Amino acid sequence: MKTRLYFPIIISLLVMATSVFTACSDSDNPLNDTTKPVIDLKSPTEGQTLAIGSEHGVHFEMDLSDDVMLKSYKIEIHSNFDHHSHDTRAAETTVDFAFNRAFDVSEQKTAHIHHHDILIPANATPGDYHLMVYCTDAAGNEAHVARNIVLSATGGEDGNHEE
Template identity: 85%
Template sequence: MKTKFYFPMIFSLLVMVMSLFTACSDSDNPLSDTTKPVIDLNSPTEGQVLAIGSEHGVHFEMELSDDVMLKSYKIEIHNNFDHHSHDTRATGTTVDFTFNRSYDVSEQRTAHIHHHDIVIPANATPGDYHLMVYCTDAAGNEAHVARNIVLSTTGGDDRHH
């Protein structure tokens, strides 16, 4: 009679102990990740002047990292002016420049990003703009960095060697 009582109790205890040893740790489970990724944007810098109409794309460089796994990043550029102007050019000769593109960096914990994908057309409206970078990790945590940049027809310092 005693063996009938002890057997289910010992079996239950054994199952609980085995489940503790085989369970995933929190660091292996992307759903338990609550830490945002880290963005270290090297270029463009705050206040950098970028050339309108340059045949070379804007030098864009950054480091991304996450404690578990990265997923994607997005670059967005939009104007930061209130549309009043003292410009003597005819209306409609320029357009407000926008850029919005996403990139996949899945299956990486760190990524060095360097490209020249952002090309500012010759008819872009000069002025103040915001450059935003968003990074999302595999668990859906998002970080962002914002920079003020200036688009100019008289030159810029967006070239590198």
């Protein structure tokens, strides 16, 4: 008699457990996400010259997207020269410019980024630099984009763009 009573309960529990574990599709589960996010960096462009000392900041614009969920992006700028120089100025007149900042874009599948947060100080060393953008999704997949840029004291973008 007890066996007949327990059998329907056990079957019911198995059916409920199976439905709970199969209710979420693989595409909705961040742990099954193996697709990297997509970065569409619009500005700065490859080889663009940026103005040193501009008070407006660098015009930075991109679109981010992921098939499940974004988490964050990071912008990094570092020098791309070997410090070999024929410059007659004193060594302390300029400093290698570096920028490294992360931004949160959690809970979004797409994000349009537009800001002027990168300020290049007046004492930045002119020359070739790398601009790197990294984007991580909620599952930890990372994509990156690299640009070669030039910092110049005599010209380049001043950051005056339409908002």
